[in-house]
Amino acid sequence: MQTLDMNDIDLRAVNATLQGAAGTDTEFEVLNLRGSHAVAVGLDAPIDVTLHGSAGYYCAGMNKQARITVKGSVGPGAAENMMSGEVIVDGDASQYAGATGHGGLLVIKGNASSRCGISMKGIDIVVGGNIGHMSAFMAQKGNLVVLGDAGDALGDSLYEARLFVRGSVKSLGADCVEKEMRPEHLDLLADLLQRAGMDAKPEEFRRYGSARELYHFKVDNAGAY
């Protein structure tokens, strides 16, 4: 275990150490973040990184392979554009957590605020608490699982991502509808909940997805342009 104390080492050195970690240590901890931005970004090795404290903008962005655990909360844009690996946030996440992610697993044990999973492209996101408005806006692929409630306009202009919500949904966005929960969805959900370490039953969730009404231009709508 290598310890990187941000009271002694600056952000660029911390990130450079983590980014160059392939083949060296496999476990790292970062201390005294004090809300710094862009901590543990651009990692590309199967390493285990624990951030002790709350982080600012873009924490664990562009992750590939690494398992990053945040013992605190994260600011806007956490785990943006993740390709693979895991990011686990013990606290809350601010706006657009997991935005544009292509793969990997993002677990937020607390609440996520607005625009969680916006334009997600294959990432799996599991939120223990609630999510804010406009979550999964234009989400293309992947799964968003919410144990609490969802805010306004969930899944607006959704493509093929699957949304599972256990609590209430304040409102659905354009072209997002509730869909039947089939056995394969229950299996998928059970696997995601287990991987995220969440104690919830798949049967308690409802599934939402795209009505696919916005996919193609309809000549009847020509007057709107």
Next chain:
Amino acid sequence: MCGIVGLFLKQENLRPRLGDMLTDMLITMTDRGPDSAGIAIYGDETDGLKVTVQSDDAASAFDGSQDDLTNRLGTSVPVKVLDTHAIITLPRDKRDEGLACLEERGLRIMGVGDAMEIFKEVGLPKDVADRFGIRAMQGSHGIGHTRMATESAVTTLGAHPFSTADDQCLVHNGSLSNHNQMRRQLARDGFVTKTENDTEVGAAYISSRIAKGDTLGEALEGTLKDLDGFFTFVMGTKNGFGVVRDPIACKPAVMAETDDYVAFASEYRAFADLPGIDTARIWEPEPATVYFWER
């Protein structure tokens, strides 16, 4: 971009540390707004009315002002000069006469109140705080702003906070899009703004609602209906402060509360040095939801 901070103390014993704590919070937000900074401190009340004035030519503008005001108002008028600003304590029964004298001397009135003092200038937040000695100031609560100008020029008068009524002031992150129309409406109601700045219109709107009898909470609720644009507002009043974000809520905000204080900031970084932050309740204010703390 802009950064905003606020601190409301629940315990008397922290009063001497208010300026110090707020200064650290403000400096941490320099990255978000390096062109100007400002702070409003709600400090000790006196027998008189505190008027914060500013002048670009402080040396000559404040020279002899105490004697001049004392002579003209026929009573002792204390003047405390702090760099480009001065706090002038007017006798309450000489308010109009006193304010007229100040304007006649070419001094810009930044704010008036029983408790509120406002300090704002162009420059890095650290330098602005040093010039006014904000670290040494004490009080019950305060709000601050670091500016990255978008809607109007980088000038002292364009910096926040904006005060549009006694003991009321506003800091803002965002930009309003219906401020010109709203400015004209408010002017008809007697709330005349002094600058081209959008935030001053927001402040005048809230002040106008409070003047009509609204509570701070009701006035902030009104911004959601009547103001168009992006905003995270923090409004200071004599008794406390309130927070509201527009329904889209893309301008960041985070709050922390302990038994000792309630703190607001654009980013968590600003809280890092606050006492007891590790065990504080920390949350992001919900969109289109009004929060306020008053004593």
